[in-house]
Amino acid sequence: MSRPKVYITKPIPAEVRAYLDQHCDCTQWEEAGVAPRERLLEAIQDVEGLLTHGSLVDDELLGHAPKLRAVSTISVGYNHFDLDAMRSREVIGLHTPYVLDDTVADLVLALMLSASRRIAELDALVKAGKWQKGSSTNEQEHFGMDVHHAKLGIIGMGRIGDAIAKRAVHGFGMELRYYNRSRRPEAEERYGAQYCDLEELLRESDFVVLMTPLTPKTVHYIRKEHFELMKPTAFFINASRGQTVDEAAMIEALQSGKIRGAGLDVFDVEPVQPDNPLLKMPNVVTLPHIGSATAQTRFDMAMLAARNLVEALNGSRPQHVVKE
Numbered sequence: 366m367s368r369p370k371v372y373i374t375k376p377i378p379a380e381v382r383a384y385l386d387q388h389c390d391c392t393q394w395e396e397a398g399v400a401p402r403e404r405l406l407e408a409i410q411d412v413e414g415l416l417t418h419g420s421l422v423d424d425e426l427l428g429h430a431p432k433l434r435a436v437s438t439i440s441v442g443y444n445h446f447d448l449d450a451m452r453s454r455e456v457i458g459l460h461t462p463y464v465l466d467d468t469v470a471d472l473v474l475a476l477m478l479s480a481s482r483r484i485a486e487l488d489a490l491v492k493a494g495k496w497q498k499g500s501s502t503n504e505q506e507h508f509g510m511d512v513h514h515a516k517l518g519i520i521g522m523g524r525i526g527d528a529i530a531k532r533a534v535h536g537f538g539m540e541l542r543y544y545n546r547s548r549r550p551e552a553e554e555r556y557g558a559q560y561c562d563l564e565e566l567l568r569e570s571d572f573v574v575l576m577t578p579l580t581p582k583t584v585h586y587i588r589k590e591h592f593e594l595m596k597p598t599a600f601f602i603n604a605s606r607g608q609t610v611d612e613a614a615m616i617e618a619l620q621s622g623k624i625r626g627a628g629l630d631v632f633d634v635e636p637v638q639p640d641n642p643l644l645k646m647p648n649v650v651t652l653p654h655i656g657s658a659t660a661q662t663r664f665d666m667a668m669l670a671a672r673n674l675v676e677a678l679n680g681s682r683p684q685h686v687v688k689e
């Protein structure tokens with residue numbers, strides 16, 4: 366029986382590649398990073414499967430791959446899939462939920478702590494030799510805000526939201542509100558979470574965590590009027606996708622003191638542009654989109670994406686087909 370041809374758009378762990386080689390005829394982008402668009406379009410002309418991480422899958426790409434049946438992304442987010450175009454050509458989209466939930470939740474807590482206790486800012490101060498005698502214990506200049514027992518608002522109470530809630534409520538004794546498309550009775554029971562509307566969540570929370578996936582409906586989901594509702598002492602944390610926030614409105618809110626600070630793993634344009642004002646703000650912690658980036662979790666994601674692809678190409682029912 367002929368084995369399906371697969372193209373892999375970025376280097377993957379050897380064990381994952383060995384698994385794919387058992388089932389498919391694979392070609393892989395061997396250089397660092399992800400295959401550039403031009404090279405990708407040339408490479409996929411007779412492939413049936415694509416294993417990718419963030420490459421845009423749109424009508425143009427699909428037009429270059431008439432035999433394509435399945436695209437599997439090594440990510441839970443699939444905003445780089447044009448689902449209408451994929452549906453119209455009967456190409457299945459697959460992603461990697463579950464395996465990264467705890468890792469991303471850990472990072473969200475790190476962003477909350479880092480922003481509110483000013484970890485990055487004060488680390489830079491110490492390393493610059495600016496720690497003056499007495500200042501760390503006596504002077505307000507190094508004071509931060511407590512995370513423990515503060516009020517947390519989670520927008521987007523999916524699996525990752527749940528993992529954040531567990532840490533925040535059981536570990537830090539936080540009071541939790543959440544806003545989601547539908548109510549989550551199990552989160553209410555487990556964490557004493559209070560379901561509320563977006564406005565109440567923004568008005569009441571000391572930490573606002575945005576975890577909503579990026580879809581055409583959630584572009585600039587959080588805008589100027591939302592920052593205006595937040596407390597001047599509040600921190601805004603985003604580990605979903607940069608485009609879920611109107612970045613200009615967020616910058617204005619931070620500059621004008623409408624909110625106290627932010628912890629950001631994601632940006633409107635990535636890599637973030639060097640002249641982005643956010644990079645100059647001491648009250649903003651910035652990271653290069655590393656929510657799921659631990660060695661173990663990225664391995665698990667790559668393996669799950671490979672298994673998803675093999676299942677889809679074998680005609681068995683893959684579990685992690687993207688829903689919307």
Ligand code: DGY
Pocket residue numbers: 439440441442443465656657
């Ligand atoms: C995801 O899986 O969507 C993370 O953002 C890493 O890409």
